[in-house]
Amino acid sequence: MLFKFPKSSDCPESDVTPESLYMSRRSMLGTAVSVMAASSLPRWAGADEVARYPDVEPGKAPAWFREKLPATRWGAVNVKDESITPFKDATHYNNFYEFGTDKGDPAANAGALKTEPWSVVVDGEVGKPGRYALEDFMKPYQLEERIYRLRCVEAWSMVIPWIGFPLSALLKQVEPTSKARYIRFETLLDPQSMPGQRSGFALIDWPYIEGLRLDEAMHPLAILAVGMYGRELPNQNGAPLRLVVPWKYGFKSVKSIVRISLVSEQPKTTWQSIAADEYGFYANVNPTVDHPRWTQARERRLPSGLFKPNVRATQMFNGYADEVAGLYAGMDLRVNY
Ligand SMILES: Nc1nc2c(c(=O)[nH]1)N[C@H]1C(S)=C(S)[C@@H](COP(=O)(O)O)O[C@H]1N2
Numbered sequence: 001m002l003f004k005f006p007k008s009s010d011c012p013e014s015d016v017t018p019e020s021l022y023m024s025r026r027s028m029l030g031t032a033v034s035v036m037a038a039s040s041l042p043r044w045a046g047a048d049e050v051a052r053y054p055d056v057e058p059g060k061a062p063a064w065f066r067e068k069l070p071a072t073r074w075g076a077v078n079v080k081d082e083s084i085t086p087f088k089d090a091t092h093y094n095n096f097y098e099f100g101t102d103k104g105d106p107a108a109n110a111g112a113l114k115t116e117p118w119s120v121v122v123d124g125e126v127g128k129p130g131r132y133a134l135e136d137f138m139k140p141y142q143l144e145e146r147i148y149r150l151r152c153v154e155a156w157s158m159v160i161p162w163i164g165f166p167l168s169a170l171l172k173q174v175e176p177t178s179k180a181r182y183i184r185f186e187t188l189l190d191p192q193s194m195p196g197q198r199s200g201f202a203l204i205d206w207p208y209i210e211g212l213r214l215d216e217a218m219h220p221l222a223i224l225a226v227g228m229y230g231r232e233l234p235n236q237n238g239a240p241l242r243l244v245v246p247w248k249y250g251f252k253s254v255k256s257i258v259r260i261s262l263v264s265e266q267p268k269t270t271w272q273s274i275a276a277d278e279y280g281f282y283a284n285v286n287p288t289v290d291h292p293r294w295t296q297a298r299e300r301r302l303p304s305g306l307f308k309p310n311v312r313a314t315q316m317f318n319g320y321a322d323e324v325a326g327l328y329a330g331m332d333l334r335v336n337y
């Protein structure tokens, strides 16, 4: 994001499934799964779930994910009157610098990431620290589908149907101590499988680090995601476990998490370390505070093309102001950008 403002020609145009059509397909699926499964609807390779999104490539979900998926609360949070971004765009226009800095690099290179087995460390100011195999880490949680806007600081956006669980549910499990004031997330460090970590992209001091204030982390909209579009996360989207904080710029939503630490001091985050004057700790989506090099008042909603730019006004807190504005009462969002 430091180097180039994306050109509109970077994103191919493709057709968007109208929300109404998507919703009617879904209600059909909900009531008549067994009947439909026998007919012509596409099916996952090796899984029992009927595909909820027609253009999705099936993946190879681990057993724990396949077991949990049928009990998912579909559409637990939705976005009214905005189309879901086609799967193809959400999985081929990515920022995941561990795999390269071009938008197509993560899709091209993330196949090398080994997500099974995977373990997650929870440490710092918690009553119950531990190192968990991902399938054990996931045991307590019911999956929910959360359809959220994703607004990148580079002024493009998407609408993505995530599958995950509230970060607050994890925090309840691990029992933060009275000293815990922030939460810090760390991405996998593995130069073997992550070419961006071994190439000359020396600006980033790997691993990628992000963080939230504890009250932000407790907000019901903040989730840890393990899937999207009715399937497990594709590697380029941060498999097998990532953060999604929909009211903040996308760079806060750290991918492929291996460590979650409760800490007393505000963590030093990756983009802050690179350019603190451009990327702040809070990074709340805010159309009234411009990036030093471009306006944040507008965004390109993908898919967007030269002849169909699909530009829209950026909303305060990315459209989640009613829910989250209270977290920042009394704060100057120009200073705390
Ligand atoms: N580890 C890691 N996490 C990351 C990034 C990254 O480069 N490395 N990029 C961030 C940025 S800038 C954005 S916009 C989102 C993009 O998520 P998506 O590719 O799933 O849409 O991931 C965020 N999480």
Ligand SMILES: [Mo]
Pocket (backbone or CB within 6 Å): 001, 095, 151, 152, 153, 154, 249, 250, 251
């Ligand atoms: Mo981003």
